[in-house]
Amino acid sequence: MSSSKHSDLSARLSKIVGPRRVRVEAAHLDELSWDALSEGRLHPLKRPETALPLCVVEPGTTAEVQKIIRLANEERIPIVPYGGGSGLMGGALSICPNILLDLRGMNQILAIDTAAHSARVQAGVVLEALEKKLNDASFILGHDPWTLPVATVGGAISTNSVGYRAGIYGSMGDQVLGLEAVMADGEILRTRGVRKSSAGINLNALLIGGEGCFGIITEATVRIFPAPQARLLSGFMFESFAQGYAAVQDMFLRRLRPALLDFGDDAEKHEAGAVLYLGFEGNRDTVEAEASRARSICAQRGGTRLPDGEAEGFFRDRHVIARRFMQNRRQRRERGRDGIYHDWIHVALPASKVLAFRAAAATIIERRSVRLHESGLWVHPELFSMRLGTADHGTNQAQLRLEETIEELLRLAQKMGGSMEYTHGIGVKLASLMAEEHGYGLEVMRRIKQMLDPNGILNPGKMGL
Ligand SMILES: Cc1cc2nc3c(=O)[nH]c(=O)nc-3n(C[C@H](O)[C@H](O)[C@H](O)COP(=O)(O)OP(=O)(O)OC[C@H]3O[C@@H](n4cnc5c(N)ncnc54)[C@H](O)[C@@H]3O)c2cc1C
Structure with missing residues (x-):
């Protein structure tokens, strides 16, 4: 866009929201051009082009958003909505010059x-x-x-x-x-x-x-x-993932519904075995009865109870990582520049297939010489995650290997009747797997998108649309 067109755009946007809420400082544009997708999770060969936003606009009302969208539609300028910018898949990444709509106001x-x-x-x-x-x-x-x-x-x-x-x-x-x-x-x-x-x-x-x-x-x-009257947190150690998984399945079979369920075999935290954290909350009587029932199921499945302070500490510190992320967004974005790469999968599977998926995934991970740091469940027995890592010395081969491993695992989850992602969305990171995920459904989404947004101004290039 020529500089006169650019200043005309800023002037027109300033008329809508006021000049102080149209931001064009280079450092601000750069900061908001990325969300929490780090460079190390996108190999250069697979990375889309990125571009700075033309400007950042901070609307305060729906009427202002309406006027901005009408202007963008008229001028065929893409709009990228931006909330907290903590999305991990590049949904708010600026991949073409755009008006970045910072909605935090x-x-x-x-x-x-x-x-x-x-x-x-x-x-x-x-x-x-x-x-x-x-x-x-x-x-x-x-x-x-x-x-x-x-x-x-x-x-x-x-x-x-x-x-x-x-x-x-x-x-x-x-x-x-x-x-x-x-x-x-x-x-x-x-x-x-x-x-x-x-x-x-x-x-x-x-x-x-x-x-x-x-x-x-x-x-x-x-x-x-x-607000719940009571919350009871407890932790259990199991000798194996399969044992702990069986305890979780027993709990769901008996209709126990923990508010918090976090289960995993993080080798860095515990040398062997798998740890289950449970939290029940609600009315005191019900919570006590549920927690006691869960304790006996865990004991029957060979789980040993951890000191209560451990589960409480786990729950208390759950937002610490996000606070660190806010203090150092830039460092997070550059993760991977040191040649150390991490990535993860969060797949939804039929509960009956979780252990089979885990075993097949372990074979793939070993064949591809990638390191498995942790596998686990969150919230439900169907929601399964793995955290993987690898390192090289600047050749990017390890990064590519990690990315291809992730893709193979996600395709495996799809083939086993699951969904490739249950929590972080698609953004640019998983866009290429949307056809396998949805089949004709992707075409349905594309037609809806085309009908509602024929000029393709709303966050183009995301979700494979
Ligand atoms: C350290 C860390 C921990 C995380 N933990 C979790 C977790 O526990 N659970 C979890 O689910 N996720 C987690 N995430 C991912 C992230 O926090 C979530 O995806 C969150 O929901 C994103 O919210 P946001 O406001 O930051 O959205 P953004 O990143 O700003 O945007 C996300 C997507 O929504 C679009 N968007 C934003 N606002 C609007 C709007 N008003 N209208 C239309 N589109 C909009 C954006 O364009 C983008 O595509 C974590 C991320 C980090 C960095």
């Missing part, structure tokens, strides 16, 4: 309705700010990811994020009752904030996990929950 908590168990908020509200406000009213949000202090409601809905306590409260998408969104043509879509409707298809689904490709979420009405 839309941070009003509009209503908390404790009788309806719902809250209506602007999309840029940071989850932790909402959580604190709800706690004052003896309620909780229920959605509690590592990134509670940085992620926004709009970003969490757009990635259909999963948090620590999702076992009883669901994913962020499950908590959505109603949404307000500005669509590519500038029209406003408002869905009704009710628990259940059978009046046609659920249009919230266009935006939940939509990564800003179908509309910009400006407001959300979400479910909230009365």
